[in-house]
Amino acid sequence: KAAQALGYYQPQIDSDVKGGKTPRLVLNIDPGEPVHLRNVTVRVEGPAASLKSFRVPKSAALKPGAVLNHGHYEDAKRLIQNQASRYGFFSGYFTRQKLAVDPRAGVADIELVYNSGPRYSLGKVSFEGDTPFDEDLLQRMVPFKAGAPYDSELIAELNQALQSSGYFEGVRVDAAPTAAKDNVIPVDVKLDTRKPRTMGLGLGYSTDVGPRVKANWTRHWVNPQGHSYGWETEVSAPRQNVGLFYDIPL
Known part of the structure; x- marks a missing residue:
């Protein structure tokens, strides 16, 4: 089975027991001789076919004449399915998924149509959540x-924007596809507001300024518009710095 996965369907195995x-x-x-690909069809049909960012597998390992490798076949299927999930083609399916091997002739045919x-x-x-913001x-x-149009990267960007807001x-x-109505996915966000105030204190030492x-x-x-303010200070023998800030989100 391991040899077949790499395209070798007719190995010759001899065994011998050494005494002592x-x-x-x-x-x-x-x-033996590996099985080579003969006919290869990998195609995406439907609206995804016109989406430039939807990558169809075009590896040299899937070209006619290449040595059959079952892993490359499975990788091609997985890539198509992952692309479909990223770009919101949640109703997609393979109309053809076939790997036909003729060990005697030493050839194999692949057909993947999605x-x-x-x-x-x-x-x-x-x-949702008890937040004070507008x-x-x-x-x-x-x-x-x-x-x-759905793109999982947009969901990730939304999550990052909220996380980094402070x-x-x-x-x-x-954003669950199972909750979609007429192919429109509702986006529900649950928020837990942080405590309004934080304070930090640190001690250090360096050769140029000492302690x-x-x-x-x-x-x-501060308010429903998300304004914030604060101060920071650093005190050492050669210098004393104090900074104030007031931020208004744009």
Whole structure:
């Protein structure tokens, strides 16, 4: 089976037992000639076929004349399915998926035809959780408009924007294809607001300034518009620095 997975369907195996105090089994394996690909069809049909970013497997390992490798065949199927999941072709399926091997002739044929079906789109983003922020502030962090074609990267960007805002200690973005209606996927976001204030204190030493103390205090949100302010200071023998800031999200 292991040899067949790499395209060797007619190996010759000879065994011999070597005598002595510790008998040894010696196997001599002649893999023989590998099976080569003859006819290869890998095609995507439907709306995904016109999407330039949808990559169809075109590896040299899947060209006629290449040595058959079952792993490359499975990789091609997996790549198509992963692309379909990323770009929202959740109704797609293989209309043909065949690997036919003729060991005597030493050839194999591959046929992979995928019907993508329609591309799903993203619906309006709704936010849940006890947050003090205006809906307008939250919607400005959404990197897409309602009705945009589905792309899992957009969901990742939304999650990153919320996480990096500094307002939340917990973010969960749900965009489940099973919840779609008329191929539109609702996007539900659950938010846990962080504590409004944090304070930090640090001690250090360096050869140029000697002992030093650092401290900071931040009010992460002041009002529903997401304004924030704070201060930070560093004190050492040669210098004393104090900084203030007030941030307004744009």
